[in-house]
Amino acid sequence: MTTRSPQPKRDIGGMATACVFIVLSCIALWDTTTMMDSDSYVFPRAIAIALIVFSLLLILYNLIRPGERAPVTAGGESTPRRVMLVAVMLLSCFAMPWLGFLLCGMVSFGLLMMVSMYEPWTTKRRLIYPVVAVAVVAGFYTLFSTFLMVPLPVGFLFE
Amino acid sequence: MPGFEYLVAALTLWHIFLALSGVIAGTVIGSLPGLTATMAVAVLVPITFSMAPSSALILMGAIYTGAIYGGAYAAILLNTPGTPSAIATTFDGFPMARRGEGDLAISIACLASVTGGFVGAAFLLMLSPPLAKVALAFGPVEYFWLAVFGLTLISALSEGNLLKGLMGACFGLLLASVGIAEISADVRFTFGSQVLLGGIETVSALIGLYCIPVLIDLVATPDKHLKVTHQPRGFRFFEALAISWKAKLSLLRSSVIGTLVGILPGAGGSIAGLVAYSEARRTSSRREHFGKGEPEGILATESANNATVGGGFIPTLVLGIPGTPPDAVILGALLIQGVRTGPSLFTEGGSIVYTFIYGLFIATALMLPVGLVIGRYAYRTIITVPKAVLVPTVAFMTMIGTYAIRNSVSDIIIMIVLGVIGWILNRFGFSPSPIVLGLILGRIAEQGFVQAWTIGAATGELWKMFFGRPISLAIIVFILFSLSYPLLRARWSRRAGRT
Numbered sequence: 237m238t239t240r241s242p243q244p245k246r247d248i249g250g251m252a253t254a255c256v257f258i259v260l261s262c263i264a265l266w267d268t269t270t271m272m273d274s275d276s277y278v279f280p281r282a283i284a285i286a287l288i289v290f291s292l293l294l295i296l297y298n299l300i301r302p303g304e305r306a307p308v309t310a311g312g313e314s315t316p317r318r319v320m321l322v323a324v325m326l327l328s329c330f331a332m333p334w335l336g337f338l339l340c341g342m343v344s345f346g347l348l349m350m351v352s353m354y355e356p357w358t359t360k361r362r363l364i365y366p367v368v369a370v371a372v373v374a375g376f377y378t379l380f381s382t383f384l385m386v387p388l389p390v391g392f393l394f395e
Numbered sequence: 396m397p398g399f400e401y402l403v404a405a406l407t408l409w410h411i412f413l414a415l416s417g418v419i420a421g422t423v424i425g426s427l428p429g430l431t432a433t434m435a436v437a438v439l440v441p442i443t444f445s446m447a448p449s450s451a452l453i454l455m456g457a458i459y460t461g462a463i464y465g466g467a468y469a470a471i472l473l474n475t476p477g478t479p480s481a482i483a484t485t486f487d488g489f490p491m492a493r494r495g496e497g498d499l500a501i502s503i504a505c506l507a508s509v510t511g512g513f514v515g516a517a518f519l520l521m522l523s524p525p526l527a528k529v530a531l532a533f534g535p536v537e538y539f540w541l542a543v544f545g546l547t548l549i550s551a552l553s554e555g556n557l558l559k560g561l562m563g564a565c566f567g568l569l570l571a572s573v574g575i576a577e578i579s580a581d582v583r584f585t586f587g588s589q590v591l592l593g594g595i596e597t598v599s600a601l602i603g604l605y606c607i608p609v610l611i612d613l614v615a616t617p618d619k620h621l622k623v624t625h626q627p628r629g630f631r632f633f634e635a636l637a638i639s640w641k642a643k644l645s646l647l648r649s650s651v652i653g654t655l656v657g658i659l660p661g662a663g664g665s666i667a668g669l670v671a672y673s674e675a676r677r678t679s680s681r682r683e684h685f686g687k688g689e690p691e692g693i694l695a696t697e698s699a700n701n702a703t704v705g706g707g708f709i710p711t712l713v714l715g716i717p718g719t720p721p722d723a724v725i726l727g728a729l730l731i732q733g734v735r736t737g738p739s740l741f742t743e744g745g746s747i748v749y750t751f752i753y754g755l756f757i758a759t760a761l762m763l764p765v766g767l768v769i770g771r772y773a774y775r776t777i778i779t780v781p782k783a784v785l786v787p788t789v790a791f792m793t794m795i796g797t798y799a800i801r802n803s804v805s806d807i808i809i810m811i812v813l814g815v816i817g818w819i820l821n822r823f824g825f826s827p828s829p830i831v832l833g834l835i836l837g838r839i840a841e842q843g844f845v846q847a848w849t850i851g852a853a854t855g856e857l858w859k860m861f862f863g864r865p866i867s868l869a870i871i872v873f874i875l876f877s878l879s880y881p882l883l884r885a886r887w888s889r890r891a892g893r894t
Contacts, residue, residue: 242427250559257562264569267584275849276581279841280572287565311614321614322607322815325790329807337798341791349713354617355783365783372788376795384430384438386799389707 246298261287281369319349336391341373401746405453405753412482413454425771428475428602428796432664436503440728447749448734453754455725460512460704460758461666461720464766467504467697472497472621472777473789475606479598480700482673482831483692485605489687497777498628501770504697506645507762510639511745512699512759514650515657515705519712520600520752524738527713530658532892533849535582535850536860539843539869542836545666547877548673549829560829563820567833567847568840570595580843581724590805597796599810600834603843604827606793607814613786619779620785630767635690642691645675646698653699658708663719669697674721677880682881705755712736712748851856 261284268277268284328344336345346369355361380386404410417439424435429650435458445450466478471488484504491500517524533541549560573584574594585591613620649671658665675695676685685692706716715736717723731738740748778784797810819828851860861867 248823250825253820253823254562257566260566260569263470264584267586271579271581271583273576273579273581275579275845276576276583278581278848279567279844283565283568283572283586285570287562290558290562290565294562297558313612315615318458318611321786321790322811325794325811326808328794329804329811332807333805337795341795345787345791348790352614352786353782353783361783368528368784369787372784373791376791377688380795380799384434385793386798388795388798389804 238304251295252296254294257291260286261291282349317351321348324348324351330393331390336394337395338373338377339390339391341377342369345369353356397650401749402753404746404750408448410750410754411757411761413450414457414754415761415765417454417457418461418758418761419769421458421463422465422762422769424763425462425465426457426468426477426769428469428473428606428793430462431478431598431720432459432466432480432794432800433461433724434799435462436724437723440724443728448521448729448732448744448822449750449754451732452725452747452751453717453758455728456704456708456751456755457758457761459721459725459764460755461765462703463701463704464505464508464697464762465769466700467508467693468501468770468773470498470502471693472773474609475605475789477603478664479835481600481694481696482601482666482702483668484700484834486672486696486828487492487687487689490686491693494688494689495621495824497621499631499634499638500536500693501774502631502767503638503693503767503769506635506639507649507694507697508701508766509759509763511650511653511701512704512762513756514647514698515654515702517576517754517758518654518702518739519705519708519755520749523709523713523741526658527738529655530660530710530714530716530718532866533659534864535843535846536864537866537870538659539842539847539861539876540841540867541666542577542840542843544870544874544877545669546832546840546875548669548832556824559825563825563827563829564833567830567835569833570600570830571834571837572841577842590809591603593801593803595809595813595834595835596797596800598800599701599806600813602793602797603810603813604759604831605818606789606822607811608788608818608827610786610793611818612816613658613684613782616768617774617782618783619778629726629770632767636805638690642675642679642694645679645691646694648678650702651677653702654706656699657703657718658709660710660716661820662716663707664703667699667703668696668708669832671695673877677818677877679880685788701759708755712740713738717794756775785812833884 262282264280268281271277324344324347328340332340346366349365349369377388381388420439421435424430425432436455440455443454448456455858462478463478466476466481467476467484469477470481471492474485474489476482476485483546488500488504491497546564549564573591575592576583582592583844650675652671653667656670672692672695673693676682679685679691681689681691703719708720710716710718711722711726715726717726727734734744734747793810794807797807798804800806821827847860848857851857
């Protein structure tokens with residue numbers, strides 16, 4: 237959720253992003269110099285130049301115009317939970333070739349349950365939620381591997 | 396109009412059963428993020444090999460039309476287009492769901508999909524041979540201008556900050572050029588990574604850019620995912636019907652746009668939905684509400700993407716050129732059955748083709764009850780499931796759905812990384828929609844541009860190639876009008892205010 241801060245501020249986040257885009261475009265332009273065929277580099281080179289121009293315009297616009305109110309984040313949001321969500325998803329991807337899709341899915345499902353849990357862990361929830369986790373993961377695994385014939389990784393440890 | 400004996404042939408119990416089963420299967424598969432209409436048709440196509448050609452076509456057409464509609468569920472309830480065709484459905488569908496009107500949004504999407512499906516099928520029934528010629532008239536340069544026309548939608552999607560919209564689109568266009576170049580086969584922007592050789596898969600990117608930011612924000616607070624109202628409100632069918640009737644012209648226009656875009660091979664439902672959305676927004680008296688939960692936005696995109704089903708079958712059946720990717724799978728299945736597509740199919744194979752077209756009408760009609768019932772179930776599930784179950788379920792669905800596209804774990808990693816980038820950019824006022832638009836249109840634009848450039852340079856008529864063809868000129872006029880319309884409108888309003 238975002239609210240407006242009382243003091244007028246420049247769009248620092250937008251300007252920082254524009255700087256990142258300029259760096260990315262320069263890297264892209266440098267990479268196009270290694271391409272042999274003009275068919276390969278004409279289009280991305282044009283786009284990279286356009287991105288640099290638009291980014292510079294955004295920075296310039298922010299520098300010369302009167303300051304405007306920049307959006308700021310409202311309090312009460314949990315950044316550690318956000319980081320944990322992304323970390324769990326990424327770690328399960330890296331573990332997938334070894335542990336397989338099913339086991340990784342179940343472990344990450346359980347961890348994500350804990351990350352997104354805001355209510356107290358009552359006895360009922362302790363009993364029901366793991367069953368739901370197993371049912372959902374096993375259900376989707378069966379749907380994709382058996383009915384849709386998607387070759388989901390089994391895992392080196394189980395081959 | 397072709398004889399009613401074919402309608403009778405389509406109305407057998409067997410065909411109705413096939414149409415119903417196909418619509419149900421397609422809707423369920425299409426509602427899962429990552430599983431596209433192409434995949435829905437492809438995985439179920441072996442079932443049709445033992446059937447008569449007309450029955451096989453009815454089943455495949457029903458799966459296809461159901462899958463395109465099913466994509467709307469995830470778009471409305473999870474802000475994740477179930478299929479690429481439903482990208483523009485997220486713009487107004489998710490805001491409606493957030494404010495507690497997800498049930499109404501689903502009913503509107505269902506009615507729009509049925510209307511679009513009927514219009515597409517009607518064009519297929521009555522105007523197939525002449526319309527197929529339109530597909531042949533489109534060369535590389537026309538596709539290039541069509542993609543540029545699509546990019547003009549950035550002004551509509553950038554939510555008041557055109558510069559950020561343009562930057563997002565350029566970023567999307569650069570992402571689209573990662574991997575092996577389609578024309579020259581040069582390796583671009585992979586920096587030695589094997590993972591990036593295959594490029595960034597569009598559907599994975601869609602899931603990442605739309606769904607991961609929702610998950611990241613969902614875990615950050617104990618708030619409910621969608622606003623819940625506890626009064627029983629039924630299907631809200633008549634409310635949806637009244638809204639649709641009020642916007643009937645927009646609905647019809649979007650359906651025709653969808654059919655015409657569907658006829659163009661390779662364009663597909665995503666472009667149809669975006670173009671129809673842009674036109675609906677431009678012409679609507681409620682244009683300032685678009686992007687904030689305006690039902691007319693859902694009507695436009697959902698009618699257009701379902702109209703591409705009938706439209707796509709026109710070049711498939713008349714010319715043997717698949718209009719959309721699922722049509723390519725269906726064409727392959729027909730070839731296996733020994734059916735030769737072409738203009739003669741409509742004269743010599745009338746019993747196959749017309750029975751199928753009437754079957755498509757039946758499947759589209761069945762989509763109304765099926766869509767309403769499944770949609771209501773999906774909505775109730777999403778609002779009643781506790782957050783601690785919803786978040787891991789959606790996260791798992793995004794991972795397995797992304798993996799299934801190319802059987803690649805790397806695609807899941809790319810999807811998550813793009814999701815995090817999308818979330819950060821969103822915090823700084825960059826909407827994900829222009830990035831997605833660039834990603835989708837980048838390949839079409841580049842291919843069209845490079846091919847047209849090569850032909851123009853070889854013939855020594857480069858200028859004429861880009862600006863001397865009648866269809867190109869017509870699209871350029873649309874582009875200029877689309878770009879200048881907001882300025883013209885502002886000027887007209889100022890003038891009206893002075894008088």
